[in-house]
Amino acid sequence: MRISELSRRSAVPTATIKYYLREGLLPPGRATAATQAEYDEGHLRRLRLVRALIGVRGLSVSATREVLGAVVEHAGERHQVLGLVLGARPVDEDAQEPEPAPGAAEVDALIGALGWEVSEHAPARAVLGETLETLRSLGAELDPAALRGYAELAERTAVLDLDQLDPDADPLEQAERALLRTVLLEPALLALRRLAQENESARRNA
């Protein structure tokens, strides 16, 4: 396809596609004339992933280039590709283990008790630990059974999330979908909790 069709099918403006080509986020098309090139479905999938990494995950162009490089290196290993695209796994394999963050011991204990297989580098570990510490500092500490309950509901949410991926899809396409649904669903899941709380409160105080 020509660049105009690539633009139409991806909803990314032609000028932006040309910028991504110059920055090496997209490989060049097959030259068909001095000023024309042909692009294929692989370009489209990669372009959609680039748009999701920049527009939804909020990565810079250079961070996106690094993630794409690592994705290409691990193409075929779906778990690694998902981890890279979602930021659960560092791009640099030799990255040092992060410094223990506040609440890290509690998070480690929870993950151990659940038997979860999670990278030491997952940024969500620190987010969880810091939240638990903040609640404690405000005297609104979560008891361990409640934390375990929330974690078990998260397990079921993750099963729903993964069930929606097409296992036969191209790995880049699968990664783009996973990124869109993971990040964009976040406000919706919190909104559902707020609505369900209101309903549950109405029920209990009827």
Place this chain on the structure above:
Amino acid sequence: MRISELSRRSAVPTATIKYYLREGLLPPGRATAATQAEYDEGHLRRLRLVRALIGVRGLSVSATREVLGAVVEHAGERHQVLGLVLGARPVDEDAQEPEPAPGAAEVDALIGALGWEVSEHAPARAVLGETLETLRSLGAELDPAALRGYAELAERTAVLDLDQLDPDADPLEQAERALLRTVLLEPALLALRRLAQENESARRNA
């Protein structure tokens, strides 16, 4: 107690407490001398709620004053107090029904199918509708069964949330706890989902 002890027990600086007194967010203490006043447990509970409304929910001083006024009017009706403090219920009872937002029909259908009792004014309705529309516009539409699945997990999350409230606590204290745990747990719940996704992805691609 003197203002210094109120400050120590609430971890709110004395100057801030004096500002809240001037702004009418706290009722005056009982004057014991020309420049001294005594405060009680009621002041402490109200001060903690003010701190949570401003510091955690991010309300302005004037919005906090309105919420407190409505809370006092509905004291004793725990469901109403929770709704006011969490923003699920408008302070102005005569507020017009909001304009239908994008995705409102889908949200109404979901809430109807689940039989949830939720105010027409709940801001979470619009957040949910907008997210569903965004996913659709990006070609990553959620199928209705999946949406229903997420909503059912939200119901169980809300049961856990409400189970942690002390039903015998003072209503202001209960409302403060509910606000802290609802808002501050949000990043932790999303972090648990990310960690659970990584584990589920590892399991499926092992």
